[in-house]
Amino acid sequence: MIRRRIHPETSVSARRTEAFTDGVFAIAATLLVLGLTDQSLGAVQTNDDLARGLLTLAHPIFSFVISFLILCVMWMTHVRQFEWIVRVDDTGMWLNNIRLLLVVLVPFTSSLNTSYDGLLLGRILLPINFFLAIVVGWLQWVWAVRSGAIVDLTPDDARRMGRAGLSAVVISAAAVALSPWIGSLAFLLFALDGLVTRWLRGSDAPASSATDGGVGGRG
Amino acid sequence: MIRRRIHPETSVSARRTEAFTDGVFAIAATLLVLGLTDQSLGAVQTNDDLARGLLTLAHPIFSFVISFLILCVMWMTHVRQFEWIVRVDDTGMWLNNIRLLLVVLVPFTSSLNTSYDGLLLGRILLPINFFLAIVVGWLQWVWAVRSGAIVDLTPDDARRMGRAGLSAVVISAAAVALSPWIGSLAFLLFALDGLVTRWLRGSDAPASSATDGGVGGRG
Amino acid sequence: MIRRRIHPETSVSARRTEAFTDGVFAIAATLLVLGLTDQSLGAVQTNDDLARGLLTLAHPIFSFVISFLILCVMWMTHVRQFEWIVRVDDTGMWLNNIRLLLVVLVPFTSSLNTSYDGLLLGRILLPINFFLAIVVGWLQWVWAVRSGAIVDLTPDDARRMGRAGLSAVVISAAAVALSPWIGSLAFLLFALDGLVTRWLRGSDAPASSATDGGVGGRG
Amino acid sequence: MIRRRIHPETSVSARRTEAFTDGVFAIAATLLVLGLTDQSLGAVQTNDDLARGLLTLAHPIFSFVISFLILCVMWMTHVRQFEWIVRVDDTGMWLNNIRLLLVVLVPFTSSLNTSYDGLLLGRILLPINFFLAIVVGWLQWVWAVRSGAIVDLTPDDARRMGRAGLSAVVISAAAVALSPWIGSLAFLLFALDGLVTRWLRGSDAPASSATDGGVGGRG
Numbered sequence: 001m002i003r004r005r006i007h008p009e010t011s012v013s014a015r016r017t018e019a020f021t022d023g024v025f026a027i028a029a030t031l032l033v034l035g036l037t038d039q040s041l042g043a044v045q046t047n048d049d050l051a052r053g054l055l056t057l058a059h060p061i062f063s064f065v066i067s068f069l070i071l072c073v074m075w076m077t078h079v080r081q082f083e084w085i086v087r088v089d090d091t092g093m094w095l096n097n098i099r100l101l102l103v104v105l106v107p108f109t110s111s112l113n114t115s116y117d118g119l120l121l122g123r124i125l126l127p128i129n130f131f132l133a134i135v136v137g138w139l140q141w142v143w144a145v146r147s148g149a150i151v152d153l154t155p156d157d158a159r160r161m162g163r164a165g166l167s168a169v170v171i172s173a174a175a176v177a178l179s180p181w182i183g184s185l186a187f188l189l190f191a192l193d194g195l196v197t198r199w200l201r202g203s204d205a206p207a208s209s210a211t212d213g214g215v216g217g218r219g
Numbered sequence: 220m221i222r223r224r225i226h227p228e229t230s231v232s233a234r235r236t237e238a239f240t241d242g243v244f245a246i247a248a249t250l251l252v253l254g255l256t257d258q259s260l261g262a263v264q265t266n267d268d269l270a271r272g273l274l275t276l277a278h279p280i281f282s283f284v285i286s287f288l289i290l291c292v293m294w295m296t297h298v299r300q301f302e303w304i305v306r307v308d309d310t311g312m313w314l315n316n317i318r319l320l321l322v323v324l325v326p327f328t329s330s331l332n333t334s335y336d337g338l339l340l341g342r343i344l345l346p347i348n349f350f351l352a353i354v355v356g357w358l359q360w361v362w363a364v365r366s367g368a369i370v371d372l373t374p375d376d377a378r379r380m381g382r383a384g385l386s387a388v389v390i391s392a393a394a395v396a397l398s399p400w401i402g403s404l405a406f407l408l409f410a411l412d413g414l415v416t417r418w419l420r421g422s423d424a425p426a427s428s429a430t431d432g433g434v435g436g437r438g
Numbered sequence: 439m440i441r442r443r444i445h446p447e448t449s450v451s452a453r454r455t456e457a458f459t460d461g462v463f464a465i466a467a468t469l470l471v472l473g474l475t476d477q478s479l480g481a482v483q484t485n486d487d488l489a490r491g492l493l494t495l496a497h498p499i500f501s502f503v504i505s506f507l508i509l510c511v512m513w514m515t516h517v518r519q520f521e522w523i524v525r526v527d528d529t530g531m532w533l534n535n536i537r538l539l540l541v542v543l544v545p546f547t548s549s550l551n552t553s554y555d556g557l558l559l560g561r562i563l564l565p566i567n568f569f570l571a572i573v574v575g576w577l578q579w580v581w582a583v584r585s586g587a588i589v590d591l592t593p594d595d596a597r598r599m600g601r602a603g604l605s606a607v608v609i610s611a612a613a614v615a616l617s618p619w620i621g622s623l624a625f626l627l628f629a630l631d632g633l634v635t636r637w638l639r640g641s642d643a644p645a646s647s648a649t650d651g652g653v654g655g656r657g
Numbered sequence: 658m659i660r661r662r663i664h665p666e667t668s669v670s671a672r673r674t675e676a677f678t679d680g681v682f683a684i685a686a687t688l689l690v691l692g693l694t695d696q697s698l699g700a701v702q703t704n705d706d707l708a709r710g711l712l713t714l715a716h717p718i719f720s721f722v723i724s725f726l727i728l729c730v731m732w733m734t735h736v737r738q739f740e741w742i743v744r745v746d747d748t749g750m751w752l753n754n755i756r757l758l759l760v761v762l763v764p765f766t767s768s769l770n771t772s773y774d775g776l777l778l779g780r781i782l783l784p785i786n787f788f789l790a791i792v793v794g795w796l797q798w799v800w801a802v803r804s805g806a807i808v809d810l811t812p813d814d815a816r817r818m819g820r821a822g823l824s825a826v827v828i829s830a831a832a833v834a835l836s837p838w839i840g841s842l843a844f845l846l847f848a849l850d851g852l853v854t855r856w857l858r859g860s861d862a863p864a865s866s867a868t869d870g871g872v873g874g875r876g
């Protein structure tokens with residue numbers, strides 16, 4: 001029933017949308033490291049100098065790790081969604097493009113976060129960037145369900161995955177709200193993703209799936 | 220009938236041409252963000268300083284968003300074309316290479332556009348870059364139709380897609396013509412793509428395709 | 439028997455994990471060259487000046503080549519593992535993400551290695567980076583065997599590949615231990631990979647495989 | 658007969674070698690543009706200033722175009738070879754890695770070529786880089802023929818493709834020899850590729866293949 005709705009004449013295979021997305025995520029995640037190599041370590045003569053220099057990099061390195069891991073979370077959500085999406089129409093491609101635009105901005109907002117973490121604005125822009133990307137990701141799933149781009153998934157399962165996808169929206173909204181006070185530490189909320197997912201999805205997950213977590217858990 | 224013309228001995232599967240293209244587009248689109256991180260925000264001490272600094276970035280950010288979205292338009296056109304092209308010969312690969320050369324130039328002409336938007340030459344080079352890339356893209360479709368690289372598409376549908384592809388050529392030519400006066404705003408013309416496509420293709424689009432737009436609309 | 443364990447509801451096809459991994463490795467390996475272009479060659483007026491300038495680049499070029507080749511070793515290990523892994527669950531994807539995080543760090547630790555090779559800390563961080571990435575790669579194979587992500591491989595063969603995978607762990611640990619004394623030369627130990635692999639795997643390799651070496655040798 | 662030789666136990670599918678290669682080529686080709694954006698255009702106040710500034714970029718832009726197109730030639734050769742190679746063993750992967758190492762060096766030697774084109778050494782390093790990459794590419798085809806990595810191609814056709822592959826080796830050697838005198842113009846020799854290919858391959862090409870050229874021409 002879901003299957004028949006997407007128009008074969010106005011859609012293309014999702015294969016290249018996946019390839020383009022994998023490429024953009026891979027590059028955005030790798031460009032983050034340029035924020036580390038560009039840092040000046042000052043005049044280094046001894047091991048102690050270098051150790052001190054690397055300690056001043058502690059915050060940039062923490063930002064790098066956090067940004068990298070959240071990009072991974074967002075990429076995994078995309079993978080789980082497109083496990084079921086086989087064709088995309090113009091609307092689906094544009095939602096994906098806007099999602100990627102927000103992904104590409106991450107190295108920029110991440111560098112602002114590192115340079116100006118003493119300021120409210122410096123702290124809040126990176127969480128907002130993640131929040132927007134995650135919201136568009138969730139909208140893309142809503143589009144997929146409505147347009148009939150999903151195959152081999154019952155409407156019930158599709159809705160349950162949508163509710164599970166809300167988990168990341170809720171968590172990233174909370175991270176935005178907390179970031180003025182606790183800065184990048186707010187991103188540690190993402191560790192709760194599995195828990196919130198389970199709660200939003202209800203108690204219908206299969207008891208046997210020990211590694212169950214995130215949007216990927218389909219009961 | 221179209222199918223039999225391309226020579227199996229002098230052509231290769233289009234799969235890797237697609238992979239190379241997706242990679243180049245993904246990297247060119249992601250490199251655009253380096254134009255933002257490189258910008259100096261001046262001496263920032265307070266939230267107001269940072270807000271002011273980001274406001275001076277308004278134009279670079281606008282350029283970034285526009286360039287990213289037009290690269291997406293060009294990538295989507297490529298995807299729609301290669302949905303039907305399964306093999307490429309030397310001519311097809313060289314047309315693709317020149318198309319990608321023009322794509323790779325975009326971060327450069329985009330940075331010129333940002334730095335020298337007060338000058339005629341600064342304003343016009345980015346639209347010309349897009350225009351040339353789009354023309355080569357259209358030539359590639361002409362090649363595909365003539366060489367028999369297209370499968371599973373009637374000659375009529377192929378020609379109709381070619382006319383639809385002209386839409387981007389017409390719009391980007393108009394953007395070149397208008398850019399000396401209105402600068403990057405000229406790119407907003409691309410929002411008319413769906414409309415011009417429908418007009419060029421004639422009124423034979425299926426009434427049922429609500430999300431119909433761009434080259435992808437095949438009646 | 440191995441096949442039945444991974445949960446189809448909580449796992450996705452490994453295809454995109456492979457694509458993301460290939461992208462990250464390709465970018466990390468290519469970014470290494472930026473460490474060369476950024477080097478100042480001083481004031482160059484004559485061929486002799488340029489030759490002298492390039493000679494001062496001898497160490498950065500050596501570091502570039504070594505880092506590139508070890509990234510290739512790590513990528514080949516990933517390819518050999520995923521030749522048998524067809525689906526990944528959350529645990530498998532996170533192990534892969536952490537592996538890639540360590541891969542992405544290589545251009546940074548490689549630049550430290552080039553700039554501070556006179557210092558103990560400068561010498562040891564790059565080998566540690568490789569060691570950690572290789573350990574996580576080995577853990578991913580352990581996960582694959584236990585979770586049932588592997589198909590078409592007998593448990594015996596899977597265990598033998600695991601032992602062969604230990605080869606890189608042992609060699610990179612030795613490289614960490616030797617690097618304070620001999621610096622980047624410690625990486626030449628990787629040339630022993632084939633030998634150590636054969637030794638760890640036992641003498642059950644097929645006599646016919648002349649090009650046999652590394653994790654890929656499956657008897 | 659060719660088919661049976663490669664050892665299924667010590668080889669993997671060539672699919673990911675292709676993906677890694679496409680990624681490295683795409684990134685190396687796109688990084689070339691950074692050589693343009695980094696150029697200083699001087700103090701630009703008027704259209705004339707900008708036009709003069711861009712004219713001083715004429716040589717870097719020419720280098721960029723030439724390097725991009727030769728990377729395309731090398732990528733096309735790879736595509737044509739791997740159209741027939743379905744599995745790779747350790748030797749095949751290492752030949753590919755060294756080929757990619759030389760590809761990754763191109764943005765570096767290309768920047769040397771731009772900065773020091775007045776010096777013999779500055780002129781000759783880029784052609785040498787291309788020459789070495791092309792030789793390794795030709796060695797990879799020799800390996801493929803000998804190891805039995807090729808399928809669906811008669812030994813005669815495989816040898817004929819090898820002879821055709823020699824065309825690029827001969828041309829790039831000539832470019833090295835001429836570059837001290839005519840610099841980057843030596844690369845225009847690559848336009849003769851089709852001609853030299855036909856001559857090396859003998860006159861057995863099918864008369865019907867009008868677009869025939871390069872290694873791709875298989876009679």
